[in-house]
Amino acid sequence: MYAQAFFVAVFGLAAIGFGLVVFRTSSMVRSALALLFSQTAVGCMFLAMQTEFLGVLQIMMMATEMSIMAIFMVMFMMDPGGLGGMDMSHQKRFSIGAGVSAAVVAIAIALLSDWGPLADQVPDAEAQTRALGMELLGRSMMIFETAGITILTAMIAATAVAIPVQNLASKNDKESSE
Amino acid sequence: MTVAIVLLALLGSAWLLAVIEGWMATGRLSPAAPLFNGLAHLGRESIVPRSPDRVFFEAAPVLLLVVAVLGMAVLPLAPDLIIADLGTGALFINAALAYVLVAVIMAGWGPDGAYAMIGGWRFLGQLIAYSMLIVMPITAVAMRAESLVNTAIVGSQSSLWNIVYQPLGFVLFFIAAMALAFRAPFDLPTAEGELGGGVDAEYTGVRLAVLRLARLTLVVTLASATTVFYLGGWHGPLLPPWAWSLIKTLAVAVSMLLVGRYLPRIREADLMRWCWIMGIPLALVNIIIVGLLILVVP
Amino acid sequence: MTAVLIVALLIGAILFGIGIYGALSQTNLVMIMMGVELMLAGAMVNLVAFWRFLHPEAYSGQMFVLVVMTVMALEMAVGFGIAIARFRAKGSVEMEEAEDLKG
């Protein structure tokens, strides 16, 4: 259990460290990849907590997700290389306050609650994966299917939003004003 | 012990591939060439471009190598010759290979050069498409084995290899593996005639040696994955299990190298179109077929 | 012996805090999404810790994490869709310049 606590702490600190780098570097690709490594560290925490399937899934999904993030950062930032030392943030004090207070509240709850006895044994990875599969296609099937449909909807919606619109109305508008 | 044996096998296969690569380039088969090549790289200057993103530039080749080796770690050469027989081995391969993308993007952004950068972003597009074709055929394989454990996947093929059971999946996986290893004809990120080397272009000396080794190792890992998922892994008559694994892996790896020699590079638009319009629907069809087979054939 | 759970929860809380800071302080839509991703990561750490140390027999805990991962992917897809649409229309994904989105 101590070894487990140690690994959870190490990966957790890595996650926090990379998480801080995300908002402290001005190079956008660094920012995105720092987030990736933060998420990977979270995935490693899952592994340390003997949740193999979720850990590996997290590590896998984030690689692609954050790479996409990186290219969007480069597309949409004025200064993707971080050359100009530009400050891209606002309402700093308020944000820090909000972040710290949220964390403090959560920490306080974590410390003050009585969590009762901890389970010290969990099934091995294979059994877990099997049980999770049963859960997915059994009791939680509705949720699982809903998530699937939602993703499909979001994909279609996002694509529809992103495709350029042939905006005839605004064209006519412009012509009439001239 | 197991670790040493697997790493040795990996290194040996990479060496063999290097020899074959040299033969394709010069027409001479010289077994010592890769060793001398490596030594020569050590002797050369390792130039850092003028204004690199140093962290990415240095980390990219190493990350690529680590990823390739990690992928190999969950693939069995023989029933007990495997570094880590994870409960989620088949998924872990995906996770490891996803970081090939990260490494290439880092190599593309790091040197601060236009060719490398275009190469890196090209690979992003290429891999978002083709990693689907890695994941979905593996899903069908795992369905048949009813397990994500790689040794169990090989075990499920003892009577019939997956290449016969789900040939469509094999074809898709093989193509996607080549795209992932960015060998010709999928070498868009490194295209010599288009990008003058692309993501490889700025690496010299030791870094280049690591990068080359990593790319060869990646081919071996992918070939080994193909063997485990589709070619029945260690199954085979007469020879010991590990020998069959090695033979099959090398055969797949060499075929990956040879295919590129006789084909022109794919046009980027076609590459994307084929994957999204044909590849992914076919992969879904493959999953449905396998599902039906599992239900119908006891 | 609850140390391990507490450690995990602390880390989750701090990640969540960093996420909130990022989501509120950044001016760029994509950076804000990064903040949200970190918040979700913090939440996931908590969920996994609860599952592992409190109710390892209830797999709906893991299920919940899967749903959160889905939400992350959704957030990305929709967020980037909006980002492209805004960039196309306004040439900017800066929140400072999204006055027209105010009520």
Added chain:
Amino acid sequence: MSSDPAINLTGARQKRYSVLQKLVSRALARNLSCLIVPGPEVALAHGLDVTAAGLRIATTPRDASVLLIVGDLPGKMGDAVAVLYAQMPRPRAILMVGGQTPSTLSGDDISSDLSQEDLTEAVGQLKRALADGAFTDSPEDFDASVMHARIEYVCPMHPEVVEDEPGSCPKCGMDLVAREAGESTPEGGSDHEHHEDHEHHGHEHEHCHDQEHQSHHEHQSHHGHHEHHDGHDQDHGHDHDHNNEHQPEHAPENAGTEYTCPMHPEIVRDEPGSCPKCGMDLVVRESDDHSEHEHSGHDHGEHDHGEHDHGEHDHGGHDHEGHDHGSSGFMSMIEVTKDLPRSADGLQMDWLEVPFGPVFPGLPGGLKLTLTLDGDGVTEGQAISLVGVTSKGDNVEESEEMDAETFIAYLSAAIPLAPVSYRLLACLAIEQAAGLEDDSANAGARTGALERERIASHLGWLAQLGRQLGFAWLTQRASTLQLQVREANRDSLAALEPALRTLGTRLERTPLLKSRLMGVGILPTESSGLRGPVASAANEGGDAWARLWQRLAEISASLDLIKSGAEPELPVLRDVGDVSGTGEATVDTPRGEARLSLKLERGHVKSYELDTACSHHIGLVPKLVEGQELGDALLAVGSLDLSPWEVTS
């Protein structure tokens, strides 16, 4: 052989460890990879088989240890070669084959004549030299004048701010970014030239705090300015809006400035004011939006947003009350992006100007293609030749004695990719000037030589196509055949015939090739000045695929001609004596018709005028590449079979 003079490698590397040294040097000597300048196609045209001589062909300078220079290089290439050499990792060497080492390099290490045996021997010498002297105590510095450049510092947002020292921008307080002076017109660019001239950004900018201080200061001072500026009384602290004062050169020339509402684009006024619909301040825009977008400074577009000239744009109408962003470092992205060119999908994007060539693996050496890239799509591009032949010679005699023979040798040497054709062209023109009748006895042999060169040249193009497409088999096959065809006689050509004819069937059966080439490089219908295979292919689809088949058909046709004709023989000038006169001749070179008219005075060439196919074809490049994907654009340029040597200047 054993009594080689000791060769000191100028590109040796600093000695460090002594134990491994010997072994590493040996390994280096066994692993020679060469970068061929001007290009592998020139080596092939000279009949050099570099691989057989024991060198591996490298495609980038980073991967090469030997710089192999084939033939004399025209002056413009010298700088490019120096840059390439500087990019090669030590230990490195220069091997000069058949010519003078360019003056920009500090001499060669080994030189040899233009023949396969000499090359092989030189490579052997080089190997011994490397094994002995790859490491030295005191390596020489390589220092070419082209490598020197003044570093200047510019603001990413305000391109007009140029300082000699690092610091902050006086206008917006951003960090200045280093770049080389005069980088907007890179000269002598190699394929890796972007290294030589782009900004430093390796370091993190983590000093927001002092930044903030400075910005604040600027902010204050600009508020002072603010008061004089009627019509701009909004309460934001941006300093963009003062650029009109800072930059008087911009204001007056903007006759077409108009004011529009950021929210209601239909509102357009001639003078500043508020929007009648929403009351926001109107912002300036040019009436002709994207007409004069300046992207000259874009050598490296990852982070050059700021180099876009947006100086004259006002940013208006955003109340920033309630935002406590402590610094005025906030830049309006609308400002930055609104002038960016729109790419094909309608998004404003950075453009990035990238040089391809003059030594680029996918293009013939000496051709420099400058493409403006938007992602990996080409928005515009142009090609120039650094090695072109001079189209006109007036009073050639004065500068140097140019008798008829010298002129012929000069012309055929100036065009290494088709020496026989130009030799024939010069002979015909001189003979006509001398008033000699057509010589039917020689004509057959001359045609034979011309057709043989056509086959060799088309094979060279196929090898180049293979190089561009990463189609290793094609490159190898075509170069082998080219080397065999180059000096073959009629019988050996007949023996090669089956191999040449099966090449076509092999290519037809190659999967992916058709989809790669079809529809690439279609010429606009109104294109004029087409000649040779490009012109013939224009009737049959006019794409790269049609050009491939046209060339394969020409190979077949030339084979038939040679079979039925006389033994190919190099054209030799008949005795013309000390005659005077003018002559004009036309030869159908492998790349299309070339015309030469010259004036002969007492057996000397007084003046000449040359008109080649490639000079016309190079003008097609901008139209051909515009709007194409990068790979397609390069393929389209490649399919023209431009020979930069034949581009007249």
